[in-house]
Amino acid sequence: xxxxxxxxxxxxxxxxxxxxxxxxxxxxxxxxxxxxxxxxxxxxxxxxxxxxxxxxxxxxxxxxxxxxxxxxxxxxxxxxxxxxxxxxxxxxxxxxxxxxxxxxxxxxxxxxxxxxxxxxxxxxxxxxxxxxxxxxxxxxxxxxxxxxxxxxxxxxxxxxxxxxxxxxxxxxxxxxxxxxxxxxxxxxxxxxxxxxxxxxxxxxxxxxxxxxxxxxxxxxxxxxxxxxxxxxxxxxxxxxxxxxxxxxxxxxxxxxxxxxxxxxxxxxxxxxxxxxxxxxxxxxxxxxxxxxxxxxxxxxxxxxxxxxxxxxxxxxxxxxxxxxxxxxxxxxxxxxxxxxxxxxxxxxxxxxxxxxxxxxxxxxxxxxxxxxxxxxxxxxxxxxxx
Numbered sequence: 206x207x208x209x210x211x212x213x214x215x216x217x218x219x220x221x222x223x224x225x226x227x228x229x230x231x232x233x234x235x236x237x238x239x240x241x242x243x244x245x246x247x248x249x250x251x252x253x254x255x256x257x258x259x260x261x262x263x264x265x266x267x268x269x270x271x272x273x274x275x276x277x278x279x280x281x282x283x284x285x286x287x288x289x290x291x292x293x294x295x296x297x298x299x300x301x302x303x304x305x306x307x308x309x310x311x312x313x314x315x316x317x318x319x320x321x322x323x324x325x326x327x328x329x330x331x332x333x334x335x336x337x338x339x340x341x342x343x344x345x346x347x348x349x350x351x352x353x354x355x356x357x358x359x360x361x362x363x364x365x366x367x368x369x370x371x372x373x374x375x376x377x378x379x380x381x382x383x384x385x386x387x388x389x390x391x392x393x394x395x396x397x398x399x400x401x402x403x404x405x406x407x408x409x410x411x412x413x414x415x416x417x418x419x420x421x422x423x424x425x426x427x428x429x430x431x432x433x434x435x436x437x438x439x440x441x442x443x444x445x446x447x448x449x450x451x452x453x454x455x456x457x458x459x460x461x462x463x464x465x466x467x468x469x470x471x472x473x474x475x476x477x478x479x480x481x482x483x484x485x486x487x488x489x490x491x492x493x494x495x496x497x498x499x500x501x502x503x504x505x506x507x508x509x510x511x512x513x514x515x516x517x518x519x520x521x522x523x524x525x526x527x528x529x530x531x532x533x534x535x536x537x538x539x540x541x542x543x544x545x546x547x548x549x550x551x552x553x554x555x556x557x558x559x560x561x562x563x564x565x566x567x568x569x570x571x572x573x574x575x576x577x578x579x580x581x582x583x584x585x586x587x588x589x590x591x
Contacts, residue, residue: 214243214425220539239423256297257543290336294546295576295585317547364510382533384563389539418539463581546576
């Protein structure tokens, strides 16, 4: 597998609770934006891969790959639907990366989508809960806020992490999202408001949690040989790595560590010959703010137990040494489950091109995305570079 893989087009729908469009509409919107951005013809796209967690339960529609090809007018090209819970988008990117790198495809459209607001909050929560170990967790009432509350409380006990530090992640990511026109929440939120929001599962509050979101994101990816046909500023996927862990939280050696994240990040860095200090911008999976804190530790931004301290010191601010989630992250950009991993890559591409406008980080050469499924049972890491 010798071919380098380039990203030559990106696109997104607006993220939020979208009442005037259905899943088909928002997915087509992201697809068209990515096609226009790349300047590619539909006839030049040889395959489509799409990440989605549970369209059947949220909207009643499955077979999304075929629908995307149909609505995009792409003819008889093959399509692949990918599911890995909250890492479905990252898995779709990885699937296309491997298909192009192997030579099976020269150019592919990658999509991620979810339409979560078509059901009520209880149904949405029950649907999301099947991404945990349903037999041992969800069936007994352990929602994702509850599972992350276990992780947060243990992290507090072991390392002295505070609720204020978890709240500062929210403040940071909302401040970043204020400059992201696609974000669900484009406004800052004060620390006092975050810490005064209601508990979902102590110590996890409403404003420590990613919202219910509708949205889609898209990429056009191709081999290095074809990239120059579409752009003078290709972004290359320099590494793609994936690892897994136990589905149930209680089976892990340490619930303060996402072992799959550590393994996949280490492998991605090894494949590029880079260290964490060589990465200029990060998009990390903050479905709950304690998740961002833990992941910063597991990829090496901070030592184990010092992720909260990194927030206090501004290490992960846009102007810090390791800028995390300039897009606003899942917390403020929004978390349409199947779209999240693709949206992370969209943000990194914009940063690398210098097109991120008010949230642009200076001198970006390398970026890392960490997209996880569940409480870390799946971890997919991509490193991209100019």
